[in-house]
Amino acid sequence: MKIAVIGGGSTYTPELVKGILEISREITIDEIDLYDINEEKQNIVYDFLLRYVKGRLNLKKRASVEDAISDADYVVFQFRPGGLKGRELDEKIPLKYGLVGQETTGMGGFSAALRAFPVIEKYVEAVKKYSNAFIVNFTNPSGHITEFVLNYLGYERFVGLCNIPVNLKRHVAEVFSCDTEDVGLKYYGLNHLSFVEKIFVKGTDVTRQFLEKIKEQLSASLEGEFPAWLLDVLGVVPNPYLRYYLMEETMLKKLRSQKLRSQEVMEIEQKLLEIYRKASDIPEELSKRGGSMYSTAAALLIRDLELGKGTVHVLNTKNNGSILNLPPDYVLEIPCYVREKLVAPICQGEADTFALPFVHAVKVYERLTIEAYLKRSKKMALKAILAHPLGPGVEKARELLEEILKANEEFVKLE
Numbered sequence: 001m002k003i004a005v006i007g008g009g010s011t012y013t014p015e016l017v018k019g020i021l022e023i024s025r026e027i028t029i030d031e032i033d034l035y036d037i038n039e040e041k042q043n044i045v046y047d048f049l050l051r052y053v054k055g056r057l058n059l060k061k062r063a064s065v066e067d068a069i070s071d072a073d074y075v076v077f078q079f080r081p082g083g084l085k086g087r088e089l090d091e092k093i094p095l096k097y098g099l100v101g102q103e104t105t106g107m108g109g110f111s112a113a114l115r116a117f118p119v120i121e122k123y124v125e126a127v128k129k130y131s132n133a134f135i136v137n138f139t140n141p142s143g144h145i146t147e148f149v150l151n152y153l154g155y156e157r158f159v160g161l162c163n164i165p166v167n168l169k170r171h172v173a174e175v176f177s178c179d180t181e182d183v184g185l186k187y188y189g190l191n192h193l194s195f196v197e198k199i200f201v202k203g204t205d206v207t208r209q210f211l212e213k214i215k216e217q218l219s220a221s222l223e224g225e226f227p228a229w230l231l232d233v234l235g236v237v238p239n240p241y242l243r244y245y246l247m248e249e250t251m252l253k254k255l256r257s258q259k260l261r262s263q264e265v266m267e268i269e270q271k272l273l274e275i276y277r278k279a280s281d282i283p284e285e286l287s288k289r290g291g292s293m294y295s296t297a298a299a300l301l302i303r304d305l306e307l308g309k310g311t312v313h314v315l316n317t318k319n320n321g322s323i324l325n326l327p328p329d330y331v332l333e334i335p336c337y338v339r340e341k342l343v344a345p346i347c348q349g350e351a352d353t354f355a356l357p358f359v360h361a362v363k364v365y366e367r368l369t370i371e372a373y374l375k376r377s378k379k380m381a382l383k384a385i386l387a388h389p390l391g392p393g394v395e396k397a398r399e400l401l402e403e404i405l406k407a408n409e410e411f412v413k414l415e
Contacts, residue, residue, distance in 0.1 A: 001029050003302065004072040004133070006065060006123060007079030008034025009041030011272040011289060012138075014282050016076065017049055019299030021056060027306050031058045035068035036079070044276050051280035065126055072131045074302050077123065078138040081115040081411060084269065088262040089407045091255075096403075097396050100244050101255055103262070104141040104192050106390030110369060111404045113144050115411040117373045120145055124155050134305060134341055136161055136298050137316075143191025144366050146316040147331040152370055159343055160316030161301065162191050162333065163293040164239060170293070175213050176201045184312070184335075186348050188323045188355070189239070190362055191316050191333050195355045196237035211237065236352065245358060245389055265289065301338065308340030317343050325350040330363055361389050378405075378414045 003020065005013060013034065020029060034049075036042040046061045053059060062068040069075050080087065090108035091101035100106040116139060127133055134157045137145055146160035169183045176183075178201055186198035199207045215228050226238055230246070244251050268288050275283045297313075304311045315336050319326055322334040322345035336343040351359070368384035371377070381401055385391040392400050405414060 001027065001074075001306065002031045002033065002072045003029060004033045004035065004068045004075045004131075006035055006068065006075060006077050007139070008061065008068075009036030009038045009043075009045050010078050010080075011045070011269050011276070011286065012078060012295065013045050014049060014052060014276070015286060015295035016078070016298060017053065017057065017059075018282060019295040020302075021053065023299045023303040024057065027303055029057065031060060033060050033062050033068040033072070035062045035065050038083075041273065044273050048276040048279060052282065065123060066130055069123075069127050069133060070130045072127075072133040074305070075127055075131070075133045075135045076138065076298060077120070077135060079119070080139070081112075081119045082408070084262055084266050086112070086115055086408075087265070088260060091260045091262050093400070093403055093407060095252075095255060097392055097400050098252070099392060099400075100248060100251055100390050101260075102244060105241055105244050106388060107385060107392070107400065107404070109141045109144065110365075110385055110388070110391075111408060113141050113148075113366075113369055114373060114404070115408050116141070116145055117148060117370070118411055120148065121153065124149055124153055124158070128155065132157070135159075136301060138294060138298070141191065143193075143316045143331060143333060144369070146191075147363075147366050148370050150318055150331055151329060151367075152374065157341070159301075160191060160331075160333075161294070161297055162314075162316070163297055164192075164194070165314035165333070166293045166297045168196065168237065171214075172199055172201065172206075172210060175210060176206060178202065185314065187314055188326075188332055188334050188348060188351050189359055190331075190366075192239065192241040193245070193358055193362055194239045194333050195352060196239075197235075197352055199237065207235075207237075211235075234354065236354075248390065304338040305341055305343075308338075308342075310337050310339060312336065312346070313338050313343075315343055317345060320345045322346060322348055323351045325356065326359060330359070332359075358389070361387065365391070372414060373412060376412075376414050381405075381414055 049059055087103055090111045094107040095101040102108045137160045142160040149155050149158045169180045172183045173180045182202050184200035187196050189195045199210050211231055215231055301313055312335050316333050319328050319330045319332045335346045365384050365388040372380035372384055382397055
């Protein structure tokens with residue numbers, strides 16, 4: 001089996017390789033190919049990995065994406081179009097207009113998506129041509145990209161992955177002193193806009209107990225951004241990103257008062273690359289980079305896609321009857337049975353009425369954004385950002401769009 005990693009120079013790659021090492025006890029992995037457009041970063045990470053794996057895996061770095069994905073069984077997308085400088089602008093520009101500036105949510109997510117679409121399109125076409133591999137996507141905005149690939153590019157062997165449901169299951173397991181395999185979730189929505197309506201431990205509904213046990217902990221960990229009364233009203237476990245929708249004023253004030261997360265990540269990344277130049281083991285500093293458990297989630301998904309035992313993973317894929325009061329072609333973040341090279345959404349009944357307007361509004365925005373890209377249309381792009389709950393009003397929409405397009409002109413041009 002061959003696994004290709006596009007974005008192999010990422011400082012996350014050592015954690016991904018660690019996960020692959022662990023699953024190599026259960027499945028045979030013949031080769032891991034790394035490709036990155038940043039040759040310097042790729043060389044640093046690759047040399048570190050050679051010291052880390054000590055011959056336990058066959059690692060190769062490739063000079064072209066075609067070489068990396070040729071005859072691959074699985075391809076992992078974990079690249080960042082525009083790099084961290086692009087992310088910095090995604091955060092800065094919306095804040096200038098009094099809007100939430102965030103990597104994947106709101107107008108920052110819109111900007112990131114416009115940069116990602118042409119790169120994703122190019123790489124998916126290459127996968128079709130050279131391998132027909134199963135693609136596991138981490139590239140943000142992950143759910144929006146999965147919508148693009150499944151419903152517009154038509155490549156079905158593709159899923160988006162996020163660490164939030166993985167970490168939630170771990171948290172539930174800690175609270176109830178059980179294994180993560182004992183935890184079941186009624187989980188639905190979009191990536192970074194999800195709702196956990198029910199939590200089960202060994203088949204018993206523990207939702208209310210879990211909310212009560214974590215109420216004070218949640219409020220403290222999010223600095224009061226989810227007050228206890230809100231948890232009582234919602235009756236669901238909130239995705240942390242719901243803060244941007246339900247507490248926009250609070251989040252704007254917070255974002256304006258602190259260093260941009262992109263700037264923090266740039267500093268962390270530079271420190272990690274310096275450590276990687278000399279180290280032979282994964283450093284503790286990697287935990288500060290964020291995205292904990294991404295790599296474990298990816299490795300376990302690849303293992304289960306290969307073994308086909310019908311384990312459950314929360315994935316971004318087409319609804320296909322998982323949530324009965326949402327359209328079947330919506331790409332949602334939902335639990336799926338994982339079979340051999342196949343994901344099958346689990347029927348969960350209907351979504352809570354409270355969740356529906358959020359999901360519908362952001363899905364309409366996602367599709368308008370994709371159509372704006374495919375048609376290279378400014379008019380369609382304006383409709384997209386006006387439709388988003390965290391978008392601008394008419395007064396600022398055209399000026400904001402022009403600034404975002406100027407920042408991303410290397411990747412996309414709209415007329």
